[in-house]
Amino acid sequence: MSTRNINVVVVGVSVAGLKVAKTIAALSKQGFPNLSVTAIDKNEYFYHAIAAPRATVDLEFGKKLFFPLADILQEFELNPAEPKHKFIQTTLTSINNAQKTIQLSNGQTVAFDYLVLATGAKNKSPAHYEGATMAEVHRNMEETFESIKEAKDILIIGGGAVGIEIAGEIATAYKDKKITLVHAAERLMPLNFKHGISNGAVDKLQRLGVEVVLNEKIKVPEDVLFNCRVRPLTLTGTSGREYASDLQILATGTTVHTEYMESLEGELGEHLRNDWGGIKVRKTLQANSESLPNIFVPGDCNALPAGYKFAYLVGAMSTVVATNIIAMINAGFDEDSTKKPTLVEYTSGPMNIMFVPIGPNLGVAQIMGIAFGKSFMGNVLAGFKSKDYFYAKIAAEVTDVVK
Ligand SMILES: Cc1cc2nc3c(=O)[nH]c(=O)nc-3n(C[C@H](O)[C@H](O)[C@H](O)COP(=O)(O)OP(=O)(O)OC[C@H]3O[C@@H](n4cnc5c(N)ncnc54)[C@H](O)[C@@H]3O)c2cc1C
Incomplete structure (x- = not known):
């Protein structure tokens, strides 16, 4: 060295x-x-x-x-x-x-x-919030929370895990809201997941009163800001159907x-x-x-x-x-770049475990290719995540100081 x-x-x-x-x-x-x-x-x-x-x-x-x-x-x-x-x-x-x-x-x-x-x-938003400081990001989260509370008719665009989880939480907490989840593909979740998990998610969202629309791509205007605030807006799907809502959530990816x-x-x-x-x-x-x-x-x-x-x-x-x-x-590579050690390679495969809570009591999961969709077992497995969304585990890990 x-x-x-x-x-x-x-x-x-x-x-x-x-x-x-x-x-x-x-x-x-x-x-x-x-x-x-x-x-x-x-x-x-x-x-x-x-x-x-x-x-x-x-x-x-x-x-x-x-x-x-x-x-x-x-x-x-x-x-x-x-x-x-x-x-x-x-x-x-x-x-x-x-x-x-x-x-x-x-x-x-x-x-x-x-x-x-x-x-x-x-x-x-509401997956990420604007703001570089704690004060800014807390204020943004507070405004988003109040907006969701106030909204009567919420349109969620995108039925991957994030869209499903947000729909499940809001539908469980607020029984009186109309929630519509629109997804462009023929089934919920990325298509590399099993049909069982997709069908189970539709079933459990419907039990909470969420309308799930598949095979429908909403035309999202580029000049409109989607910041999760109450704002009446009518958007159109590829089928020609119009979706009027007073709050829109974009969960279409990163x-x-x-x-x-x-x-x-x-x-x-x-x-x-x-x-x-x-x-x-x-x-x-x-x-x-x-x-x-x-x-x-x-x-x-x-x-x-x-x-x-x-x-x-x-x-x-x-x-x-x-x-x-x-x-x-x-x-000693930093002093002599001809010194090249054998490096390890990243060999993990793509994600093969997935827990998707649909509110605190329902959910779907997939483990090693086995889907737990409509069954009670899906709720049990998703429960490991929905308890606190791994908050306690992460809090312990991030605050662990360098020894
Ligand atoms: C809503 C949601 C739910 C999720 N659920 C799950 C789940 O259930 N299970 C799971 O395994 N994963 C989940 N994920 C994915 C997981 O959070 C990500 O894979 C993980 O956070 C990626 O970590 P990262 O460090 O690569 O990037 P990030 O967590 O995105 O962090 C990037 C960091 O870089 C900083 N940064 C960006 N640009 C700059 C710049 N130019 N200069 C300085 N700093 C910069 C940012 O401030 C940030 O701190 C979820 C993600 C979201 C958004």
């Missing part, structure tokens, strides 16, 4: 980035004293997005889903005069590979030896945060992203370019398909990335 200072920069401190940052920071206390971590996130909090559906009907619970990063990373600032590891709240805007630096929206330039891009993806790659693509003259913006990676989770062996991309912002965009698979990606960075440091 080299004796010079090595800085590992981790951008995006959520499921993927937090684990890498903590693993590397822990290593610096175990015989790697010249190793430092710079963690960067545009927000001042870690957000447990998985529990967003419950927050639509339980505001107190919802507010607990944001954990201040200053608390989570407090060991990063043990010596505030000259911290070994740092947390900077700001946005990554560009990368310069020749200089091995990144540019941040606060004007800072930060040098890296290893760069981890874990900037994930965003959904529309958009990756990878705009900062543009400058790097210009510098290298290479397309480093796929058609939806995902950063292309090798099996080792290094960015897919000969020029970028020290840039790693775990989590939702990489170009792996939708079946990989789940927290536990993202956690496995972080382990691969941390292991590979440690191997490269041990081999």
Whole structure:
């Protein structure tokens, strides 16, 4: 291992980035004293997005889903005069590979030896909320909660797990609302899941009074803001049917945060992203370019398909990335780039376990290809998630300090 200072920069401190940052920071206390971590996130909090559906009907619970990063990373600032590891709240805007630096929206330039891009993806409210500070994001969640409470007729567009869970929570909490869930495909859930889970979801949503419309694509106007506020609007489906509602929820998928790659693509003259913006990676989770062996991309912002965009698979990606960075440091790669250790590959398959709560009492699940749809067993299995949407587990994990 080299004796010079090595800085590992981790951008995006959520499921993927937090684990890498903590693993590397822990290593610096175990015989790697010249190793430092710079963690960067545009927000001042870690957000447990998985529990967003419950927050639509339980505001107190919802507010607990944001954990201040200053608390989570407090060991990063043990010596505030000259911290070994740092947390900077700001946005990554560009990368310069020749200089091995990144540019941040606060004007800072930060040098890296290893760069981890874990900037994930965003959904529309109420899955994600605008706001970089705790105060802003709490206010937005509060306004969303009040809007959902006030709305009488809610249209949910998109029948994947997120749309189903939101519909189930709202329909259970508010029996008097008219809720319509419209989905473009012939059945609910991504089509790689079994028919049983799709049919079970329709059945259980209908038991709660939700109207489920399949094979119908709503024409979503691009100039209309979908921010989950009460706003009467009539939208039209491909069948010609008109859907009047006073609140609309877009649950149609995610958009990756990878705009900062543009400058790097210009510098290298290479397309480093796929058609939806995902950063292309090798099996080792290094960015897919000969020029970028020290840039790693775990989590939702990489170009792996939708079946990989789940927290536990993202956690496995972080382990691969941390292991590979440690191997490269041990081999002295940062001083001599001809020293290339054998790196581990990410071998997990796409998600094969799925729990989808439909309110606190109902739900569907799929485990190792077996669907639990209309049956009582689906409710039992989804109950493991609907109890608190893994809040207690995540709270324990994120607040666990580096030993
Ligand atoms: C509503 C919902 C329900 C879900 N349910 C489940 C579930 O039941 N089970 C499951 O396994 N998974 C679920 N997921 C998916 C899971 O949450 C994601 O797979 C996981 O959060 C991805 O982690 P990540 O670290 O890659 O990205 P993210 O969690 O998206 O985090 C990205 C981080 O990067 C930061 N960032 C972005 N751009 C920049 C920038 N330019 N500069 C600085 N910082 C930046 C963001 O602020 C954020 O902190 C759900 C997701 C949602 C939205």
